[in-house]
Amino acid sequence: MDVKKPASQENLNGDESESQISHLALDIGGSLIKVVYFLRSNGSGGSVDDSGKKSDPVLEGRLHFAKFETSKINDCLEFIRSKNLHLAGGGAYKFADLIKEKLGVVLDKEDEMDCLVTGANFLLKAVHQEAFTYVDGQKEFVQIDQNDLYPYLLVNIGSGVSMIKVDGDGKFERISGTSVGGGTFWGLGRLLTNCKSFDELLELSHQGNNRVIDMLVGDIYGGSEYSKIGLTSTNIASSFGKAISDNKELKDYKPEDVARSLLRMISNNIGQISYLNALRFGLKRIFFAGFFIRGHAYTMDTISVAVSFWSKGDAKAMFLRHEGFLGALGAFVSYENHGLGGLKTHQSVQQFAVSKTYAGKKICCLVNEDLNDNESIDFGVAFAA
Amino acid sequence: MDVKKPASQENLNGDESESQISHLALDIGGSLIKVVYFLRSNGSGGSVDDSGKKSDPVLEGRLHFAKFETSKINDCLEFIRSKNLHLAGFRHHDASASDKTLIKATGGGAYKFADLIKEKLGVVLDKEDEMDCLVTGANFLLKAVHQEAFTYVDGQKEFVQIDQNDLYPYLLVNIGSGVSMIKVDGDGKFERISGTSVGGGTFWGLGRLLTNCKSFDELLELSHQGNNRVIDMLVGDIYGGSEYSKIGLTSTNIASSFGKAISDNKELKDYKPEDVARSLLRMISNNIGQISYLNALRFGLKRIFFAGFFIRGHAYTMDTISVAVSFWSKGDAKAMFLRHEGFLGALGAFVSYENHGLGGLKTHQSVQQFAVSKTYAGKKICCLVNEDLNDNESIDFGVAFAA
Numbered sequence: 184m185d186v187k188k189p190a191s192q193e194n195l196n197g198d199e200s201e202s203q204i205s206h207l208a209l210d211i212g213g214s215l216i217k218v219v220y221f222l223r224s225n226g227s228g229g230s231v232d233d234s235g236k237k238s239d240p241v242l243e244g245r246l247h248f249a250k251f252e253t254s255k256i257n258d259c260l261e262f263i264r265s266k267n268l269h270l271a272g273g274g275a276y277k278f279a280d281l282i283k284e285k286l287g288v289v290l291d292k293e294d295e296m297d298c299l300v301t302g303a304n305f306l307l308k309a310v311h312q313e314a315f316t317y318v319d320g321q322k323e324f325v326q327i328d329q330n331d332l333y334p335y336l337l338v339n340i341g342s343g344v345s346m347i348k349v350d351g352d353g354k355f356e357r358i359s360g361t362s363v364g365g366g367t368f369w370g371l372g373r374l375l376t377n378c379k380s381f382d383e384l385l386e387l388s389h390q391g392n393n394r395v396i397d398m399l400v401g402d403i404y405g406g407s408e409y410s411k412i413g414l415t416s417t418n419i420a421s422s423f424g425k426a427i428s429d430n431k432e433l434k435d436y437k438p439e440d441v442a443r444s445l446l447r448m449i450s451n452n453i454g455q456i457s458y459l460n461a462l463r464f465g466l467k468r469i470f471f472a473g474f475f476i477r478g479h480a481y482t483m484d485t486i487s488v489a490v491s492f493w494s495k496g497d498a499k500a501m502f503l504r505h506e507g508f509l510g511a512l513g514a515f516v517s518y519e520n521h522g523l524g525g526l527k528t529h530q531s532v533q534q535f536a537v538s539k540t541y542a543g544k545k546i547c548c549l550v551n552e553d554l555n556d557n558e559s560i561d562f563g564v565a566f567a568a
Numbered sequence: 569m570d571v572k573k574p575a576s577q578e579n580l581n582g583d584e585s586e587s588q589i590s591h592l593a594l595d596i597g598g599s600l601i602k603v604v605y606f607l608r609s610n611g612s613g614g615s616v617d618d619s620g621k622k623s624d625p626v627l628e629g630r631l632h633f634a635k636f637e638t639s640k641i642n643d644c645l646e647f648i649r650s651k652n653l654h655l656a657g658f659r660h661h662d663a664s665a666s667d668k669t670l671i672k673a674t675g676g677g678a679y680k681f682a683d684l685i686k687e688k689l690g691v692v693l694d695k696e697d698e699m700d701c702l703v704t705g706a707n708f709l710l711k712a713v714h715q716e717a718f719t720y721v722d723g724q725k726e727f728v729q730i731d732q733n734d735l736y737p738y739l740l741v742n743i744g745s746g747v748s749m750i751k752v753d754g755d756g757k758f759e760r761i762s763g764t765s766v767g768g769g770t771f772w773g774l775g776r777l778l779t780n781c782k783s784f785d786e787l788l789e790l791s792h793q794g795n796n797r798v799i800d801m802l803v804g805d806i807y808g809g810s811e812y813s814k815i816g817l818t819s820t821n822i823a824s825s826f827g828k829a830i831s832d833n834k835e836l837k838d839y840k841p842e843d844v845a846r847s848l849l850r851m852i853s854n855n856i857g858q859i860s861y862l863n864a865l866r867f868g869l870k871r872i873f874f875a876g877f878f879i880r881g882h883a884y885t886m887d888t889i890s891v892a893v894s895f896w897s898k899g900d901a902k903a904m905f906l907r908h909e910g911f912l913g914a915l916g917a918f919v920s921y922e923n924h925g926l927g928g929l930k931t932h933q934s935v936q937q938f939a940v941s942k943t944y945a946g947k948k949i950c951c952l953v954n955e956d957l958n959d960n961e962s963i964d965f966g967v968a969f970a971a
Binding site: 212213214254277278279294295296341342343345357359361362363364365366367369370371373374375377379381396397398400402403404405406407409411412413418419420421422423424425426427428429432433436441448451452455456459460462463493 | 597598599639675676677679680681682697698699744745746748760762764765766767768769770772773774776777778780782784799800801805806807808809812814815816821822823824825826827828829830831832835836839844851854855858859862863865866896
């Protein structure tokens, strides 16, 4: 399929209008559509490197992120059209026809696993303070040593879960997965509580107490632990095990307790299966991605504790700030494969605090001071003329 | 502890009243109480072996099984009392009349309900470790009961011939309220290597919240008629009908359990309870199959025996677990099921009576009226015949006692 140059490139060496679009990439999942688009900032153009030599022009600007429910794809298409993003060139299979009809663009489909891994490697190498651990309620950023990044396990928690062993750039294998994922939490949660959204469900869980509904070891053993097999009295023996009670129905339980037990069950389960797979391949670092987590403390705590419990402290759970955008970012990065202007390394872009190369192909100068703002990444892209 | 002979032995060579009790054992779990008790049949007494030598007397009879909900423990105690099963325990050698009888019990409830049972039945529970009993019960069944283990493939039940010299090691997955996964290396040699809190209690509890079914069996029955594709999000639903063969997924593989229930347009009441029950059963069975396999893989175990009362011979459950183990192991590992699935713990507790030298349980070489004659751990003969494959309720059984 031929790819046209995005309209904005025609302005590369001439007058640049403000915030011209260069690239748009979509990751259309089972539940959510993730959008990544690059807006050029004013004044970017040719640059001079340290030795005074004129080097390739650099497009500076920002990477922006947005998401929509897949069930509301028309809202997403309208957003894209309203910002003229579609001129910039992912469920990509399922909605290809619709998008062609509504926006007049053809989707250049990239493999999902490929994009997830590309996006992960990109973030881990190029974005400052992207990965962090969450232990005892404390967020701690992880220093990624680029020479010691591989191999690692990438666990992408979307509607469902994919577990991918990453051995290098473009070198990976999807080793496992589970159907008990974000869609399960949202779906079961909606049936049980009538929450209108995933975020509402998460919010509700914040106030719940899982001991009302979960059957603990102590509930079975009359208050005692079962230390012989490594279980304390407060370990969960059976999720939702107390809900078998004849005396109560769904309406007799508080929705926040239901939401909490559900979140605990699914998070624990993902942590356990992730660890068992990491163990198979001797992987000590597990990066959790996808929109299930959303920086929710209880979720991160549960996953971290599960990984720690099952690995007896050997493996570490790590989270990513741009967790849900790996696929879209990976699709975005794949534009370089089409030689759009020929993306090339650029050694110095001084106005940015961090300067790194990514796969020797281009500079991504990424600064994101606001740790809670996942919405944009300052970014520079060098184009060959 | 000195052990007196059980009351019934006094009748061993004399007149025996019909169906005297010898032993009762309990496994009191989070959701269910499992009861095993032995009823002697008439006419059992001394036996003569092949060479004409008089050997130790054999008590023949039947092992009976029963279960109750733990929340209805009083019904269970009433059952025990009405059949005088609580008189079947053993006493200390120099126990006074006011001392309590001891009954073997395992499971968490052996601790939790010890006082209640002492008060209601006047017996003291002799607690046995839960994992110990599960393994003892499993080994006992696999070695001594004819046609105990079977596979379930393509809707077909196929009994497994257990080679006693090639039994170990294996993975025992006991699916009760929660799940325990135990690597078994020999008689009394085992390690609980893992478990999951997503078990039978989860299915029952979540199922009750979602469907208002009054019992576990009702929920299972409901699931029989359901269609999981209504509520589960399949790979094809995400990929517009296509498969994702590059990563080994077909269009009908489940990508996200309950993933379609996120829909704004519908609430719980708009779904058929049978579809909900089916998706729930599928999700939990698949999950157990997967985690079981991942643990079997860790230790190179090829045979996985599933026990506990989650399965209950339900076709869809066994099929799902079998397919999951097969899928994740790429055909390498096999899922097997046990006919007396839920009674492992109680049986293990029952068998542990022999540790107290009750009369000194011994091997007895010939008990000819039984079709099958086997030794168990060199300790006693269990002659077990159970013609009716659907009847889990009793096992013909012989126990040899030293005089």
